[in-house]
Amino acid sequence: MNLAARARDWIAQDPDPETRAELEALLGDEAALAERFGAKLEFGTAGLRGELGAGPNRMNRVTVMRAAAGLARVLGPGRHVVIGFDARHNSDVFARDTAAVLTGAGLKASIMPATFPTPLLAFAVRHLDADAGVMVTASHNPPRDNGYKVYWGDGAQIVPPIDAEISAAIDQVGRVDELPLGTEWTTLDRSVLDAYLDAVTAIPIGPEREVRVAYTPMHGVGGSTLLEAFERAGFPAPEVVAAQAEPDPDFSTVSFPNPEEPGAMDLVLELAEAAGADLVIANDPDADRCAVAVPGGRQLTGDEVGALLAEHVLRGTKGDDRLVVTTIVSSSLLGKIASAYGVHYAESLTGFKWIMKANGGRMVFGYEEALGYSVGGDAGLPVHDKDGIGAALAVAGLAAAAKRDGRTLLDLLDDQARRYGLHATAPLSIRVSDISLIAEAMERLRAHPPRELGGREVVRAEDLSAGAGGLPPTDGVRYRLAGDARVVIRPSGTEPKLKAYLEVVVPVTGEVAEARAQAERDLDALRTDLATVLAL
Template structure:
């Protein structure tokens, strides 16, 4: 009974904060049914209000439903208040935050709530007008010389999820102790109803709200094209490309990048070209999942494409399939990473002093072996691009190493330091240009992998995944992680 009373108290307090009137009615119904002994209603309360959605280095991510353990407007506004408090104590003058959002349901609303809370704390915000790729938001942070950025996205999670991703002033995702400082501040957040939240016109009048136009995207594309490795190869290439945005936000930028680079043979999977948070043509909006690229493969066969390029919904990842005989071979994340890494290495040879290649420890050791044989600096980091980006910056400061490429096997790559996070847009262009270069040399990515194996030695990898569901699954995950920490692989 004590647990139920505590759940009811938490749920009632939450209902007072949620701006959605229908939420109050829903929670009252759960409470009434729970008091009557309805087991399902009690479990509803327990799953939604028994814990609090934790803020960590990945920010927030969860299912969009009412509750302290879910992703919703209340939790977004609490997180924004906590972020604002930390910015005010660590920034000289008025802090500035870039805010972006993807095409998922409620993403725009969450972005507006973020802006309102930050504006209420006297913090300046620069908000994108339309849904944007995550790498564009990360680019804008440095471009606008802001102190932080918030990207509302759940990346390639299921359709009912959303998330809140935070970058710091150095351009990378937050790392300890910043995450714990924000989490501690969130615990002190007042009721949402007590937070000052000026309207957009009020915030604009106070000089605290600015809208980011297409000029930001143009500045990003200018830099991507300026840093491209093989402009001559793409300017007259007959490479046939099929591209899919996977119902996400990468389509406009990727198409513009490819067009400006000279690729004219680009076919877009029209059924997946526009942002749609329901992801109607895929069971799971992750290009690595079985069946996710079925439409792209069918389109590629129709136009006899050489290569398929696929972004995940927020366009920070890139999947690739290349024509192999009568079909197409999916390249895994390690193969794409090694191809792009070697391409970057030799394209910058003699042009970049002390080049540095980086990958995470869950990725293949192949790139590291190649770097060693080429006498080039290489670093291996913890899992997550925040560590890749921060390691690159630290190595530049400590040793003068200049970062040229980093990747993680979960199809995340970044070429150079333009964006200090995964960037599926620039990676798509770089891979297309690499294909054009290889085509001019009467080769292709599959043949190039064989050449690299012969020259440097082959490192085999095998990808296997299992998704434990529910509380039982979460407990099993924790048991596995505890076991690995206690008895790590030697």
Template sequence: MTPTVRTAVQEWLSHDPDPASAAELAGCSEDELAERFAQPLTFGTAGLRGPLRAGPNGMNLAVVLRATWAVARVLTDRGLGGSQVVVGYDARHRSAEFGRAAAEVFAAQGFSVTLMFAAVPTPAVAFAVRGMGAAAGVQITASHNPPQDNGYKVYFPGGLQIVSPTDRDIEHAIASAPPADQIPRTPVTASGEDQVRAYLERAASVRRTTGPARIALTPMHGVGGEFALDALALAGFDDVHVVQRQFAPDPDFPTVAFPNPEEPGASDLLLALAADVDADIAVALDPDADRCAIGVPTPDGWRMLSGDETGWLIGDYILSDRQGKAVVASTVVSSRMLASIAAAHGARHVETLTGFKWLARADEGLDAPLVYAYEEAIGHCVDPDAVRDKDGISAAVLACDLVVALRGRGRTVPDALDDLARRHGVHTTTAVTRRVDSPQDAAAMMTRLRAAPPDTIAGVAVTVADLQPRTDALVFTGGDDAASVRVVIRPSGTEPKLKSYIEVRCAGELAPGRARAAALQEAVAAAVRAWT
């Protein structure tokens, strides 16, 4: 161990308010200590996220205290000292402890703090920040990450996720924060019941039709179960069947390999329940209930829709009932069909960088309001006036409502997808993920691709657009009106992965168009795997 690391460890331990940290660090090898103290956690997607462990490169009490002190300092420097702040937490390991600690630091810094009364969905915190006109909000959550992780998500005015330079300002403040045991804390009485009730009533209000639907639901061991049932009931949906083994919050997520509805097998129990009860729709929430995946019956059995398919359906549904100017948005890694849908409805489509910190700002500087935004990773913002972030519960209500509306016209979800394909062309999407040992490895692979980008993919001539410096991504496009391909390659913002997002579009009749699209997509995916 170098003298620098040894000094850093000793300094950390002398000020760590968590007595378990000393024992944990004492059991670490020198290599492990060097890794934990090489650099602190950095702000990624709207906040901090990492493994629960001692040291500056993990999620622990000391990191939460110093991060909160830093957020308070940035707010004060911007003239927002003493303002309202909302603090919430999910049901992960240590979330409640970290949430209370954050609230107590804000209170000691003179802020008026609403500390949520229980583990709540992340969008409830975003809603409360916006509705209360709060200066900031913090949600302790790692969303759909593995059980050993936790995180610290930050909202600023309007319930918007932070963007640069705010994230850098907070990091700089963390670097100058006092030692964790010297940061003052003032006790806070939990509250927030009125805000959560208002959130659920607003989520229920996105419904447009009347009539019943039989719903299968899983919160995937997260916080969304009871809240989703309440919102659905307020919307008039009372025939809801839940996956009992996944309903109660459990931070170990015992029935799934990864608590993410997108992962293969994660929704198997849900689809089995949906088939057993003859449901009209299946709904899977991720652990903090900000994302929503939809399953539907088809002639070949139940299947989960992709995030893009759900995005097409909801976008078309919202715009079909919209009067006046409107903006819809999707990210650079999402399907391009929403742009075509928007044009057909006379609306404006905006393509943003990945993440809801950008999607939520898609209407900035425009003369029309944002009415819907989605990303392919099953994130949907269906009521931007209330929640400027992805919201799995309001999206679930609207998806169930869509099923009822389609049934009233003698149509099903597969019928609706066919209709969209006839109007806008067959679009197919898939992703190729390359796991790497570290973010540095992903960056090195991007450097190699920039140095020698392919000029054809699966026999299709392509051009490449480099999105640097805005973001680390390459976009390959090629083809013609009959058939086109699009591949976006970028490192993951939350995990050590290199991700390639593939979309194929084919014109013509449905059956032959889908056959051509499937064959071309398979060839494109094979090509991407070969050079990533």
């Protein structure tokens, strides 16, 4: 079929009057139709994620119903799927459409009673002994995006080959107006929330509670859950940024609702200053990430928070079978901490879906540099995904203990630098308008690796697409540099970005401040050279 015929076929089966009208208005506009029908959102290990709108290259009710039908085919009749949703545009509609398709195919579906954080959905899959879970969210993406994240029965996000099986099943789905739709699904009550709160408040938070926290849910769905978690754990109620306290799908006070983006935390930092807070915490919109800052506006990196939480967890747990895990793009410091505590350590590919597949012991802690942490205790991890609520509790307990001693999180970071050497990390992220530029850059990096970066010899270049260190193949390269430094480069899995992860290790022989200044100079030199090499 030509583009116009495909658009008319889409209109005929689309249950949404808004996207039908959108396509009706575009009939005759070949360029606009080509943009929507010339490609499709691909279902992968991140599920689906993209801009809202009509056509197979957009997030809409047809795309979601096809995804649900594909998932139903892979699971088979009689299986149980839990469905959660955030407060983005159409998230609740997509959740109900998923339930209708699943129950129409003979599966059992349970929907969360309201908008809840992503980690609560991940928890619910295992708590309810379900076979799979679906979370309708685009996490920290722009306001016009939405997404569809699939979890398996272990409560972790899907990995290959399950993603390919679901994708192939989606391709076999016909018209969605011919799918049988059910109406008999279960709406869960708050008992799932209570069980989650019981689990995350049982992690090793520490005994101290006197800490004043400034907090923002960044217009997302984490606010009420975090406040209840803090109350149950015995912490004083955080001061909350009023303008960002309630869910807002338009994210009206931030240009990009990601705590890592410049300016995103400005309002909570202002509140912290005005309230005399000891600690600043921000969740991203679906509350699976946790950003941390201290008075004065110093925001900690994900690697810094990960290192602090790792020691906090290891001090609060027991057993030489304990396992801590991070990713190949995160700091190497966690390996040194694990060695010091005599516990097992593993590295995974990027993303919590891979962290949760690590073997070698009883996992008590996992983290990735992109502000994702899963904090566990002697019973293991309550959530098999990153959890911004549980991480916030643990950080608050850590900050409270430091305050008791007249110290801050920055003092604890200095302690670690003296013990293990200063491990300084930094990102370099380049957004492109033409996605083909990323593939071209990766090919250049493989074919012609640089001989030197930041004044350091590249002593080893590794093509991660061939697999490295026993890990599955992935699209990336890793350069080992002279003098204990490293660069990893990979395409983003969810955005049109090329991402680089830099690390230098500086021994602390005098003042920590001197080592930090040296590390910043080293990272700046790496960034400058790498930007030239990438040529984007």
